[in-house]
Amino acid sequence: MKIRIAILGYGNLGRGIECAIRQNDDMELAAVFTRRDPAAVKVVSGAPVYSADQLLQKKEEIDVLMLCGGSATDLPKQTPEYARYFNVIDSFDTHANIPQHFAAVDQAAREGGKVAMISVGWDPGMFSLNRLYANAILRDGSDYTFWGRGVSQGHSDAIRRIPGVKDARQYTIPVEAALASVRACENPGLTTRQKHTRECFVVAEEGADKARIEKEIKTMPNYFADYDTTVHFITQEELQRDHAGIPHGGFVLRTGKTGVHGEHNHVIEYSLKLDSNPEFTACVLTAYARAAYRMNQEGMKGCKTVFDVAPAYLSAMSPEEMRAHLL
């Protein structure tokens, strides 16, 4: 029998999960749930679409519920609410609020006897795992995380809120010289400006003052003021033609010393280069859905993060196949 997955929220992440399920033979998409009018939501796979209000009625038909809402307002409410009734996965990424999110979800999942995986994706997620492994191995060392080259939705939105801006796309770019210095075990102390640059492609409204827009972007506190920022004005057609994708990625590095006198240097590096940020995130969530289902089948319950999941739970292979082909 296949693992029956349901999706709550059919945006970029939900669509990505629908695609990912089609690449996993041991899973099926049971249903999509939406807060919009279900009749207005067209899904690629032909799975049934229901109103979010119907979720509890369909409880017996769902093994794992994928929560595809946002971290700001959706997930803090949804994950504890549904962890009582379903094995759930979310991609909660507001780092500062993870302890309180964990506590709320853990209580609900324990009471419901379910497994709830929070903060799954690539950062938090795969990047976190690599930070943990590298820290456990190289005890005397330094950590570095670089993001990009990729689209930051938050920074693109910030530009779009400036008067006179019709549309915008912002790329976060790691500074090559900083990466090179880390890889050379120079242990650089890096400022915000030394780690990343920001490149903005902006469509201005007709007659807008481009010099003012550029200045407003470059001096915007938190978002751009601490970075070397480049602004390009382009047409809406150019934006659609050249910047329609949602690529992202990044690098997690740890450098460290070993030996009787710390005489040997080591570099551990993990990197991602992703054409589609939401589709890759969806693939990670889907692998953890398999783990959540299996762990719950074994009697586990409560809130889990990627740190709590033995890697074998993620793979559809048998333990014997894994040892033969991957070890």
Next chain:
Amino acid sequence: MKIRIAILGYGNLGRGIECAIRQNDDMELAAVFTRRDPAAVKVVSGAPVYSADQLLQKKEEIDVLMLCGGSATDLPKQTPEYARYFNVIDSFDTHANIPQHFAAVDQAAREGGKVAMISVGWDPGMFSLNRLYANAILRDGSDYTFWGRGVSQGHSDAIRRIPGVKDARQYTIPVEAALASVRACENPGLTTRQKHTRECFVVAEEGADKARIEKEIKTMPNYFADYDTTVHFITQEELQRDHAGIPHGGFVLRTGKTGVHGEHNHVIEYSLKLDSNPEFTACVLTAYARAAYRMNQEGMKGCKTVFDVAPAYLSAMSPEEMRAHLL
């Protein structure tokens, strides 16, 4: 109370573990066991040195026993033998024999109520983990592993067996063009020759026929014949000065496609650049010693690989600290 680690076999790996323990506050080196005359073994830390015959007598003073022997003859015998009495870690790396090693160790560890971790290190080990994670995430894709630039002991030994060779050091080097093609998602089908080159530094005995030695190296089946091999003749002094280290490393990549029509490419890459292969391997073994001890304290037993270990067991941090600082 600290985790009491014992080392069996005080070669490069054993010495590396001794160094690694000094970087982990929650561990102590209880003793070193050797098959040589204990009086002849000088350890850096001042820990007691005993004969391997005394291991069972010291059973109550040891939480985890690190088996530092070789995969060819030592570990197939030692790991099942000691897994009955100790939580053990080994770095068994003969891929083809892992199933049978696993079975023998699993039986002994279950009967003894102990946890036995086999095939720990970086390949098998961290590279295996990265193959598993990447395969679970990107279902439609291709795997690539490259090794080097690093010293291959087996290939260095093979050269030293040629008549007229006094000493030798062999480096395995990944081919940059092949790496670039993989990273560009070109899914290349790569022959042995296209993936790695081999570079040999050879000290010839006085009067030896260098042309014959070079030819014997380059045509040696399995070891060199399938590779583009370069041979440099150098002096013993140059070998000691420039090639005394044991660096290694490599790259694990998986590329894959997602999307409704597989229209998006993704690259997951993990790499290591190690000044000291045995010291890094020792650090990995030491982290898994912590995991073995904790898992056994929780009542687990039997043979485990890196696939079976939830990452949180590896870190000395509390779950709350991990979520706050690494997630």
